[in-house]
Amino acid sequence: VTTPLHVTFAAGDCGAWRITGVSTIVGPTLPPATALCVLEGPDPAAPPNCAWSLRGVISNTRYTQRGEVDALTSRQEGLRRTQATHAALIPMRKTDAWWALAQDERRAIFEEQSHHIGIGLEYLPAVARRLHHSRELGEPFDFLTWFEFAPEHEAAFDAMLVRLRASPEWAYVDREIDIRLLRDPER
Numbered sequence: 738v739t740t741p742l743h744v745t746f747a748a749g750d751c752g753a754w755r756i757t758g759v760s761t762i763v764g765p766t767l768p769p770a771t772a773l774c775v776l777e778g779p780d781p782a783a784p785p786n787c788a789w790s791l792r793g794v795i796s797n798t799r800y801t802q803r804g805e806v807d808a809l810t811s812r813q814e815g816l817r818r819t820q821a822t823h824a825a826l827i828p829m830r831k832t833d834a835w836w837a838l839a840q841d842e843r844r845a846i847f848e849e850q851s852h853h854i855g856i857g858l859e860y861l862p863a864v865a866r867r868l869h870h871s872r873e874l875g876e877p878f879d880f881l882t883w884f885e886f887a888p889e890h891e892a893a894f895d896a897m898l899v900r901l902r903a904s905p906e907w908a909y910v911d912r913e914i915d916i917r918l919l920r921d922p923e924r
């Protein structure tokens with residue numbers, strides 16, 4: 738499996754994922770939709786009746802140190818596992834204050850103060866993840882975060898969100914929408 742560079746999340750009335758819930762955590766919400774498709778490639782054809790679409794790219798890591806890379810690599814599993822029928826798409830934007838910080842200051846907030854990787858590691862391999870960067874594309878969100886898990890791990894996923902959202906890093910989040918999905922069994 739090769740990693741795509743460009744990924745578009747297009748919501749409307751058709752797609753391989755059924756939208757089961759939308760929680761607007763902070764900032765404006767998105768128009769309603771019942772299904773989502775994940776399109777890989779730089780210039781995908783827009784699906785019919787598209788309610789919204791968000792684009793991101795898969796990029797290099799910014800903050801992860803060698804020991805963390807190794808810990809992640811040894812525990813994480815890939816997307817599209819058969820049992821991982823549930824997913825979450827969480828688009829996020831961070832404040833101007835975050836982007837005005839220096840790299841070392843952002844790293845300190847992200848890990849030394851918030852333990853983002855430390856917390857996240859506790860939920861591997863149950864949760865598989867992929868981070869997409871959108872800020873450089875001039876998109877409404879800075880990041881499109883994607884997670885896949887089996888239904889019996891959704892409660893643990895929710896518990897992880899409570900911990901992360903209580904951390905200092907999240908004080909810099911000014912738009913966040915939590916979209917839950919179920920893989921359409923017919924697709």
Ligand code: HEM
Nearest residue numbers: 797798799800801827829854857858860864866868880882
């Ligand atoms: C499943 C457990 C998780 C793990 C192992 C994990 C791990 C990571 C790692 C290693 C990075 C840094 C990538 C880099 O070096 O650039 C990162 C970034 C990020 N993660 Fe997580 N994460 C997890 C869960 C989450 C959740 C639940 C959310 C959203 C609610 C989230 C949102 C983000 C965002 C937005 C970034 C980019 C931060 C930035 O560049 O400012 N992560 N994550």
